[in-house]
Amino acid sequence: MISNSVAPAMDDVLASSRLNRALIAVLRVGVALLWIQNVSWKDPPAFGEGPSPSGLYQFTRYAVEHPVFPPYSWLVEHLVLPNFTFFGWAVLLVESALGAFLLIGLATRLWALVGIAQTVAIALSVLNAPNEWVWSYLLMLLAHVALFATAAGRYAGLDGLLRPRWAASRSTLARLLARAS
Amino acid sequence: MTGRPTLALGAASVVSALFYFVRGTFQFVWLPGAGAAVAVVLGLFAVFAGWLGSRLLTLAAGAAFLAASAVLMVLLVRGGFLIGNGSAFSLWLGLGIGLVVLGAAAAYETRPTEGNA
Numbered sequence: 001m002i003s004n005s006v007a008p009a010m011d012d013v014l015a016s017s018r019l020n021r022a023l024i025a026v027l028r029v030g031v032a033l034l035w036i037q038n039v040s041w042k043d044p045p046a047f048g049e050g051p052s053p054s055g056l057y058q059f060t061r062y063a064v065e066h067p068v069f070p071p072y073s074w075l076v077e078h079l080v081l082p083n084f085t086f087f088g089w090a091v092l093l094v095e096s097a098l099g100a101f102l103l104i105g106l107a108t109r110l111w112a113l114v115g116i117a118q119t120v121a122i123a124l125s126v127l128n129a130p131n132e133w134v135w136s137y138l139l140m141l142l143a144h145v146a147l148f149a150t151a152a153g154r155y156a157g158l159d160g161l162l163r164p165r166w167a168a169s170r171s172t173l174a175r176l177l178a179r180a181s
Numbered sequence: 182m183t184g185r186p187t188l189a190l191g192a193a194s195v196v197s198a199l200f201y202f203v204r205g206t207f208q209f210v211w212l213p214g215a216g217a218a219v220a221v222v223l224g225l226f227a228v229f230a231g232w233l234g235s236r237l238l239t240l241a242a243g244a245a246f247l248a249a250s251a252v253l254m255v256l257l258v259r260g261g262f263l264i265g266n267g268s269a270f271s272l273w274l275g276l277g278i279g280l281v282v283l284g285a286a287a288a289y290e291t292r293p294t295e296g297n298a
Contacts, residue, residue: 032275036209039268040266040267096270097274100274100275104276104278161186161286162282
C-alpha cells in the first residue's frame with residue numbers, strides 16, 4: 001500500500017521539476033569532477049614508489065602505517081604494495097573511467113557502485129591517517145549512493161537519451177546497459 | 182541523436198579550456214597551453230559535427246578525443262606534461278566515449294530509414 005502511493009510521488013518530484021532534474025545532473029557532474037581532479041596526482045609509471053615515497057604509493061602505505069581494518073592492512077602489505085605498478089595502473093584507470101562515465105552520464109548506476117567500492121577502498125587506506133576528516137569519505141560515499149538511487153544519468157546524461165532504445169532492444173548488451181543506467 | 186548532445190559535449194570541451202586560466206583549489210582539470218588548444222580545436226570539431234547532425238563527423242570527433250587521451254597517456258608515462266595530466270586524460274576519455282556512443286547510436290537509428298529509402 002505504502003510503496004504504491006510513495007513511488008509515483010517520488011517520480012512526480014523529478015518529472016515535474018526541471019530544477020530538481022538539473023540539480024541531480026549538477027551532483028553527477030560534480031562527483032565526476034571530483035574523480036577527474038584526483039586523477040591528476042596519480043603519476044604513472046611509478047605512482048610515487050621510490051626512495052622517498054610520495055603520491056598514491058604514500059597514501060596506500062597509510063593502510064599499513066595507520067590501520068583502519070586489519071585484514072585490509074594485511075592485504076595491502078602483502079599483495080598491493082609488492083605489486084604496486086599493477087595496482088597503480090588499476091587505480092588510475094578505474095578513477096579515470098569514473099570521471100569519464102559519470103561526466104557523460106553513461107551506465108551511471110553501475111559506475112556509482114564502482115565509486116562506492118573505490119571510496120571504501122580509499123577510506124580503508126587513509127581514514128586513520130593524520131589530518132584526515134572522516135566525513136570527507138562518508139560524504140563521498142553518500143554522494144555515490146545518491147547517484148545510484150536517483151539513476152542520475154537519466155537527467156542531462158546519455159542514459160536518459162539512450163535508455164528507451166536499450167529497453168526496447170533484445171540484444172544482451174542493450175539489456176545490460178539498461179540495467180546499468 | 183547526434184545533434185544537440187554532440188554539440189553539448191563539444192561545447193563542454195571548449196569550456197574546459199578555461200581551466201587553463203584557473204589556478205589552485207578549483208583547477209579541476211590541468212591543461213597547459215597545448216592541452217587547452219587541443220580542447221578548443223577538438224571541441225569545435227564536435228560542435229561542428231553536432232551542428233551538421235553528422236554521425237560520421239561525430240564518430241570522427243569521438244575517435245579524435247580518444248586518440249588525444251591515448252597520446253596524453255603515452256606522454257605521461259614518458260614523464261612529459263605537454264598537453265595535460267591524468268585529469269585531462271579522464272576528461273577526454275569521457276568526451277571520446279560519449280561521442281563514439283552517440284555516433285554509433287545514430288548509425289543504429291538511421292539503418293531502417295536507409296533501408297526504406
